[in-house]
Amino acid sequence: MKVCLVCSHGGHLSEMLRLMEAFEGHEAFFITYDSIRTRQLQRRYLLHNIGKSPWRMLRAAIATLRILRRERPEVIVSTGSEIAIPAFYIARLFRMKTIFIESWTRVVQPT
Template sequence: MKVLAIASAGGHWIQLLRLMPAFEQHEIIFASTRQSFSETVSSYKFYAVPDANRWNKFKLIYMGAAISRLVLAVKPDIVVTTGAAPGLMGLLAGKLFGAKTIWVDSIANVEKLSLSGRLALLFADRTYTQWEGLATPKVHYHGNVLS
């Protein structure tokens, strides 16, 4: 199986890296918003993607197009993300091109899912929280990736 693991910088990236053991039997391709992160996954393919947020719609459109091109080129079987906007766009593109999609909401979201996580619920095949109190029939809890 080919896994595209995508996340924005900071805590999202760190949490994504903590998920690596779950996919070690598969081909993993990483994508993030900082080219320098390629050094942290030097034995894997890595792609830099544009960053954007909900406050700049034009950048969101540009980012969505770039990530869609990446998903189309990589042809992953699974797209997994810990957020935020680049991960959400990766899930949407993955879903459109036939990949299974997994959203893992950030451990920082203690009281409710992130906005991106709530949007991911609309189309992700699986959505996970890292807080047991946020689990629902649609949001799964199996522990956290930062302990």
């Protein structure tokens, strides 16, 4: 199964990397932000940080659309942050399965 892993760098990436054992035997690739740490990932597509800019969100959506059309994953998994928004909207359009994993660092109150 081809799996797309979408997460920002930092804590969201750390959580995703802890889940990598679950994807053994599957073809997995990352869509994440460009950073020193993410450049070390084997299969990755690196985007510029979206931040709060609607224009950057649009650019990220176009880039994500191209990636998902090229790769055609069966499922998209995300631990967050805003980088998952365009990926999940596009997944909905193409009827792709999605899994969002809420942060396990907050166990007393919502994030």
